[in-house]
Amino acid sequence: xxxxxxxxxxxxxxxxxxxxxxxxxxxxxxxxxxxxxxxxxxxxxxxxxxxxxxxxxxxxxxxxxxxxxxxxxxxxxxxxxxxxxxxxxxxxxxxxxxxxxxxxxxxxxxxxxxxxxxxxxxxxxxxxxxxxxxxxxxxxxxxxxxxxxxxxxxxxxxxxxxxxxxxxxxxxxxxxxxxxxxxxxxxxxxxxxxxxxxxxxxxxxxxxxxxxxxxxxxxxxxxxxxxxxxxxxxxxxxxxxxxxxxxxxxxxxxxxxxxxxxxxxxxxxxxxxxxxxxxxxxxxxxxxxxx
Numbered sequence: 001x002x003x004x005x006x007x008x009x010x011x012x013x014x015x016x017x018x019x020x021x022x023x024x025x026x027x028x029x030x031x032x033x034x035x036x037x038x039x040x041x042x043x044x045x046x047x048x049x050x051x052x053x054x055x056x057x058x059x060x061x062x063x064x065x066x067x068x069x070x071x072x073x074x075x076x077x078x079x080x081x082x083x084x085x086x087x088x089x090x091x092x093x094x095x096x097x098x099x100x101x102x103x104x105x106x107x108x109x110x111x112x113x114x115x116x117x118x119x120x121x122x123x124x125x126x127x128x129x130x131x132x133x134x135x136x137x138x139x140x141x142x143x144x145x146x147x148x149x150x151x152x153x154x155x156x157x158x159x160x161x162x163x164x165x166x167x168x169x170x171x172x173x174x175x176x177x178x179x180x181x182x183x184x185x186x187x188x189x190x191x192x193x194x195x196x197x198x199x200x201x202x203x204x205x206x207x208x209x210x211x212x213x214x215x216x217x218x219x220x221x222x223x224x225x226x227x228x229x230x231x232x233x234x235x236x237x238x239x240x241x242x243x244x245x246x247x248x249x250x251x252x253x254x255x256x257x258x259x260x261x262x263x264x265x266x267x268x269x270x271x272x273x274x275x276x277x278x279x280x281x282x283x284x285x286x287x288x289x290x291x
Contacts, residue, residue, distance in 0.1 A: 003104055003105050003107065004104070004105060005102070005103050005104050006094075006098060006103045006104070006105075007103075008103075011094055011098065011103065013100055017100065018056075019091045019094055019095055020091065021058065021059065021061060021087050021088075021091055022056075022058065022061050022063065022076070022087075022088070022091045022092070022095075023056050023057075023058040023061070024056060024063060024091075024095060025095075026095045026096075026100055028053075028054055028056075028063075028065055028074070028095075029074070029092070029095045029096055029112075030065060030072040030073055030074045031072070031110070031111070031112055031113060032071060032072070032073045032074075032112075032113050032291050033073070033074050033075070033076060033092065033112060033113065033114050033115070034073065034074070034075040034076070034115055034116075034117060034284075034287065034288070034291070035075075035076055035077075035078055035088070035114055035115065035116040035117070035246070036075060036076075036077050036078070036116070036117055036118065037077060037078060037079060037080055037118055037119075037242070038077060039057070039060055039061075039062035039077040039079075040062075041077065041117075041280070042062045042063065042064050042075045042076070042077050043064070044277075044280070044281065044284060045064070045075040045117075045284050045288075046064040046066065046075055048068060048284065048285060048288055049064070049066035049067060049068050049073070050066065050067045050068060050069065050070070051066045051067045052064055052065070052066040053065050053066050053067075054066075059079075060077060060078070060079030060080075060084065061076065061077060061078070061079070061088070062076070062077045063075065063076045063077075068288050071291075073288070073291070076088065076092075078116075078242065080205075080241060081142075081203070081204075081241050081242070082140070082142035082144045082201055082203060082241060082242060082244070082245040083142075083144070084242075085144070085242050085245040085246050085249070086144050086245060086249070089114075089245070089246060089249040089250060089253065089255075090249070092112060092114075093112070093253045093255065096110040096112055097109060097110055097253075109254055111254060111255055111256060112250075112255045112256070113185065113255070113256045113257075113291060114246065114250060114255060114256065114257040114258075115185070115189060115257070115258055115259075115260070115287055115291055116242060116243065116246055116257075116258070116259040116260070117259075117260060117261075117262075117280070117283055117284055117287055118240055118242065118243075118259060118260075118261040118262075119240070119261055119262055119263075119264045119276060119280070120133060120199070120238040120239060120240040120261035120262070120263055120264065121209070121238060121239045121240075121263070121264070121265040121266070121267050121272075122237065122238050122263045122265065122266040122267060122268070123200075123223070123226060123227050123235070123236055123237060123238055123239060123267055123268065124227065124235055124236075124237055124238075124268065125266065125268045125269055127195065127237060127238065127263050127266060128263065128266070129263055129264060129265070129266065129271060129272070129276070129279075130262060130263060130276070130279045131195060131262070131263045132193070132194040132195065132260055132261070132262055132263075132279075132283055132286075133194065133195045133197040133199065133237055133238050133260065133261050133262075133263060134181065134186055134189070134190045134194050134195065134196055134197055134258060134259070134260045135181055135197055135198075135199035135240075135243035135244075135247065135258065135259040135260070135261070136180065136181050136186055136196040136197060136198070136258075137156070137159070137178055137179070137180055137181075137197075137198045137199070138178070138179050138180075138181070138198075138199050138200075138201055138243035138244035138246075138247050138248070138259070139163065139176055139177075139178050139198065139199065139200045139201065139236065139244060140176055140177045140178070140179065140201050140244030140245060140248065141173070141174065141176055141200060141201060141202050141203055141208060141244075142174065142201055142202070142203045142241075142244065142245060143174025143175070143203070144244075144245040144248070144249070145177045145179070145244070145245060145248040145249065145252075146174060146175060146177065148248075148249070148252055150252050151177065151248075151252075154179055154248060154251040154252055155177045155178055155179055155248070156178040156179070156180070159178040159231050160175070160176055160177060160178050162231055163176060163178070163229060163231065164176060166225065166229045167222060167225040167226055167229060168219075168225070170218065170219055174203070177244065177248060178244075179244055179247045179248040179251060180247065180251075181243075181247050181257065181258035181259070182247075182250075182256040182257055182258055184256070185256045185257070185258045186258055188290055188291075189258060189260060189286075189287060189290045189291065190260070191290075193286075194260060195237065197237035197238055198231070198234060198235065198236045198237050199236075199237060199238050199239070199240060199243050199244075199259065199261070200226070200236060200238070200239045200240070200244075201240060201241055201242055201243045201244035201245065202239055202240070202241050203241070204241075205241070209223075209239050210222055210223035210267070223267065227268065238261065238263065239267070240259070240261055242259065243259035243261075246259060247259070260283065260287065262276060262279045262280055262283050264276040264279075
């Protein structure tokens with residue numbers, strides 16, 4: 001990236017020197033970051049920390065920094081949805097790679113390692129509740145990455161086209177994009193005890209994921225087509241709402257990112273459990289050991 005000065009309207013710095021939404025200082029940033037959706041889940045992650053050096057809360061963004069087995073680490077909540085990921089990844093990158101004093105891009109790039117721990121609904125019957133699924137490929141229904149230059153260079157265009165053709169993608173919706181997780185990070189975190197999945201990041205929880213309450217769906221058979229779709233023999237495994245923009249923006253910005261979700265519902269068998277905290281607790285411990 002070429003050096004340029006970032007104008008105050010483009011990157012807002014709070015009077016206390018923190019970045020606008022996250023309210024974090026550059027000095028607080030760690031290279032390893034756990035991301036979670038629920039602000040309350042940050043406390044669950046931080047219970048494993050050896051030390052806690054700071055805690056910041058602003059809106060849905062709750063951060064606790066500290067150490068785990070001697071490694072500096074922080075956990076940050078991003079809230080729900082792909083629009084929040086756009087804020088979080090851009091502001092984390094700004095903390096890492098923009099000089100807040102001069103507003104210039106730093107000459108040496110700092111790479112962050114970002115692992116999102118979340119919950120998800122399965123689209124294949126064999127994925128039972130409690131299964132950890134890595135978004136080895138993330139399929140973005142949200143359109144966030146479509147606003148950034150270089151989108152096609154980090155996306156699998158053949159996969160995108162094959163998917164759209166098969167499911168008869170509605171042209172009124174944002175064009176899907178398909179982005180991989182960081183391969184080294186997937187192998188390090190996943191090993192042999194997690195499923196490598198193809199994960200959809202939806203733009204909402206109800207209609208955008210095929211749930212029908214009082215409003216009828218524009219494409220009621222979309223999920224059944226998605227369940228049958230295969231790319232290189234592999235199925236789409238699950239729905240959530242943040243993996244694709246996380247992995248896509250991280251690729252564009254030069255960071256290592258992946259998502260692993262615990263399955264809490266199966267959309268095919270219609271089984272679900274609200275009591276998933278034990279599975280999430282175990283998943284957090286595993287990720288902290290391997291990050």
